[in-house]
Amino acid sequence: MAYRATEATRRNAELKRRAFLRAARSLVAAHGFGGATVQAIAAESGASVGSVYSYFDGREDLLAEVFRSAAGHELGVVRDAAAGAGEGAVARLDALVRTFAGRALQGRQMAWSLLFEPVTPAVEAERLVYRSSYTGLLAEIVGDGVAEGVFAAQDVALAASAVLGAISEALIGGLRPGDRPAASAEADAAIVEGIRLFCFRALGTEETL
Amino acid sequence: MAYRATEATRRNAELKRRAFLRAARSLVAAHGFGGATVQAIAAESGASVGSVYSYFDGREDLLAEVFRSAAGHELGVVRDAAAGAGEGAVARLDALVRTFAGRALQGRQMAWSLLFEPVTPAVEAERLVYRSSYTGLLAEIVGDGVAEGVFAAQDVALAASAVLGAISEALIGGLRPGDRPAASAEADAAIVEGIRLFCFRALGTEETL
DNA sequence: CCAAGTTCTGAATCCAGTTTCACTTCTTCC
DNA sequence: GGAAGAAGTGAAACTGGATTCAGAACTTGG
Structure with a gap:
């Protein structure tokens, strides 16, 4: 038992989740839902494609x-x-x-x-x-x-x-x-x-x- | 020079073209454009998938x-x-x-x-x-x-x-x-x-x- | 610093279709 | 019948993106 989710961890996760949402929203506002590919969302929020999937069930x-x-x-x-x-x-x-x-x-x-x-x-x-x-x-x-x-x-x-x-x-x-x-x-x-x-x-x- | 498109040939081609259109139309009427896959259209008109492409540029x-x-x-x-x-x-x-x-x-x-x-x-x-x-x-x-x-x-x-x-x-x-x-x-x-x-x-x- | 657990990464894989194409079958004309 | 070309076939290749996952990189508590 050497690692346990802490307050900071949870806050961080929440921030990251929001970052994805914000990035996606801005992509939609600029190019529509069609322009909001998982790739683009990940790039826009400076994270990797795979990481999106630990915050959302899918696109x-x-x-x-x-x-x-x-x-x-x-x-x-x-x-x-x-x-x-x-x-x-x-x-x-x-x-x-x-x-x-x-x-x-x-x-x-x-x-x-x-x-x-x-x-x-x-x-x-x-x-x-x-x-x-x-x-x-x-x-x-x-x-x-x-x-x-x-x-x-x-x-x-x-x-x-x-x-x-x-x-x-x-x-x-x-x-x-x-x-x-x-x-x-x-x-x-x-x-x-x-x-x-x-x-x-x-x-x-x-x-x- | 042993084969040349004849009247019957041309009529036949026209009929086949129309058959594809009719098949597609009926699929659309039943299941929408989404249901009109090339496969389905070909099947519906009793022809092969490839054949569709000799009558149309594509789906x-x-x-x-x-x-x-x-x-x-x-x-x-x-x-x-x-x-x-x-x-x-x-x-x-x-x-x-x-x-x-x-x-x-x-x-x-x-x-x-x-x-x-x-x-x-x-x-x-x-x-x-x-x-x-x-x-x-x-x-x-x-x-x-x-x-x-x-x-x-x-x-x-x-x-x-x-x-x-x-x-x-x-x-x-x-x-x-x-x-x-x-x-x-x-x-x-x-x-x-x-x-x-x-x-x-x-x-x-x-x-x- | 270490061990245990979590999160991140991105190339590899999957997916549901469309599109291609080497091959077969059919038509026409001699 | 046979040669030349047209039309038809369907399995295989392709497409463009979503999704996965084995390993790398972090975090935490000791």
Whole structure:
């Protein structure tokens, strides 16, 4: 009995684990999930390929965690923005759309990866989870709006999906990486505004805030 | 000089080529592009693996052609339905949505493959082409509607994308293969109706046809 | 410093497919 | 029938990455 895991050891392991996650995340943000090969992740964090496997069950596992963390962060920001916008459904939807779309147009590559990039099944499963978190959030807002009478009566779940799809697809032109070298802030603002108006009309509200 | 390609020969070659395409298409319709391995295609058409390569440059080439043909057919049907619905933008949009969504809910697996299945770059490129055909078609209708005054004034291109996204995403719940064993005709009709109403509201029309 | 245990390393291996190609079979024409 | 060329075959080679694992390099407590 001459070696036993110590505090420092454990902390170190935790740091290394995080380093892998950080490296992978930065690779995804730069080149998408496809660019996050085990080789690249190891190189980026200055460790060996094999070492990745003592911290994660495999590439899928690691990337799923990266997805969860990145998507979870976005979801949190969007949720907070909506919650912080007050009581009214209109204000909450407004905040949600602005935040979601605005942020996507900032980190374009990451947004594309989270929303559209073809990924392996394990990661796709994570995506599904977040997708339904968003539709859940939207459904809540739409439902409240219908109850308040500011939105038209409608199938709430379907409307939530459709709104999410509309936002995503309208964004995609502006997202698809490698499309344009850079889109101006004004162009981005116009896209967000267009999406906003579309969504409000779709839900059947008069006041546009 | 003892052998030269004859009429029968050429016809035969053409038939075989089509047999490969048909086999691949049926595999895609049943199991998606992922299920259309070269092995499976060869087996399905009762030929050898190698033989595929004397008719196509490779798997990508073959699958791209399958995509083109399937998506082109759908697009044609949808376009015809819209054109056949008369002059008004409302009627044309109505026909487009009904046709697009209705048909997707019939061949679910194929629709999912054409719309969402992760595919190789060459096939994805085809998808992009058809996506923009649809948004083009939609943009035309929306533009006309705005001119007619039956739709609200808006960014036509953005609205077209958003409508396509709304339809697709609203469908996806009903499409994702393996989700449900079978959805009833009534449920399908309700989905189509919901999408229809959503789109009309989104474009800002009063009369819903 | 040593022994015992842990972590790290990266070349070798595996894997699930696609692609090739030497060989066989079939067609055509004389 | 036989020569010349086309088409078909399928086992073997290839591909590009993930995954493994035997040994090297560390850590710890004595």
